[in-house]
Amino acid sequence: MGTGRANLVRVGMDRESFEPRVRGHLVRVLRAALAGAGGLEAAAARLQQREASNLLTDRIADGDWFPISAFAVMLEELEARVGIAAVEAMAATAASSILPKDYAATSSVERLVATATAAYREVNDRGKLVVDVEEGRAAVRFVGFPSGGGALCRFRAAAIRGVFRVAGAQDASCSEASCIDGGGAFCEFRVRWTPNGRR
Numbered sequence: 539m540g541t542g543r544a545n546l547v548r549v550g551m552d553r554e555s556f557e558p559r560v561r562g563h564l565v566r567v568l569r570a571a572l573a574g575a576g577g578l579e580a581a582a583a584r585l586q587q588r589e590a591s592n593l594l595t596d597r598i599a600d601g602d603w604f605p606i607s608a609f610a611v612m613l614e615e616l617e618a619r620v621g622i623a624a625v626e627a628m629a630a631t632a633a634s635s636i637l638p639k640d641y642a643a644t645s646s647v648e649r650l651v652a653t654a655t656a657a658y659r660e661v662n663d664r665g666k667l668v669v670d671v672e673e674g675r676a677a678v679r680f681v682g683f684p685s686g687g688g689a690l691c692r693f694r695a696a697a698i699r700g701v702f703r704v705a706g707a708q709d710a711s712c713s714e715a716s717c718i719d720g721g722g723a724f725c726e727f728r729v730r731w732t733p734n735g736r737r
């Protein structure tokens with residue numbers, strides 16, 4: 539039995555089963571920005587054939603899954619062309635778009651944490667989001683992810699900041715305190731804001 543199980547695991551151990559992936563609608567937002575900046579071909583040239591082809595021919599649907607390593611390459615190419623500030627603005631908009639439509643009117647940072655895991659699962663097929671919140675500060679950890687590269691973590695920081703701002707923390711700032719690329723066990727982001735009493 540042990541042998542059979544080992545074989546099963548080996549059969550499943552291909553790139554598709556083990557590489558974390560990100561949801562197509564996020565990839566589409568990034569693709570449009572990259573196309574606008576003239577960086578589509580440069581990004582595709584760095585990807586495996588299937589991802590490159592899907593990207594160039596615009597065959598990624600909103601509900602599809604796309605390798606996060608390829609997503610990170612796209613981010614690097616976009617950052618090189620339009621600068622970090624423009625990528626951060628896009629990240630904040632993209633992250634806000636995964637929240638329910640009436641979220642800004644009804645929510646608070648404390649309630650945000652309750653929906654954070656579900657929102658995370660909507661756009662990531664692996665790993666886990668762990669959020670600890672106190673008055674005016676939060677720690678957000680991406681657990682169970684491999685190395686992603688600097689551009690991916692800068693995108694995450696901007697996305698987290700954007701979501702907290704939508705949830706009522708208008709002056710929220712976010713920075714990465716510990717990165718798996720720097721030897722940490724996971725990537726951890728620290729968020730700070732001025733509490734406004736909303737619950």
Ligand SMILES: [Zn+2]
Nearest residue numbers: 691717718725
């Ligand atoms: Zn990181």
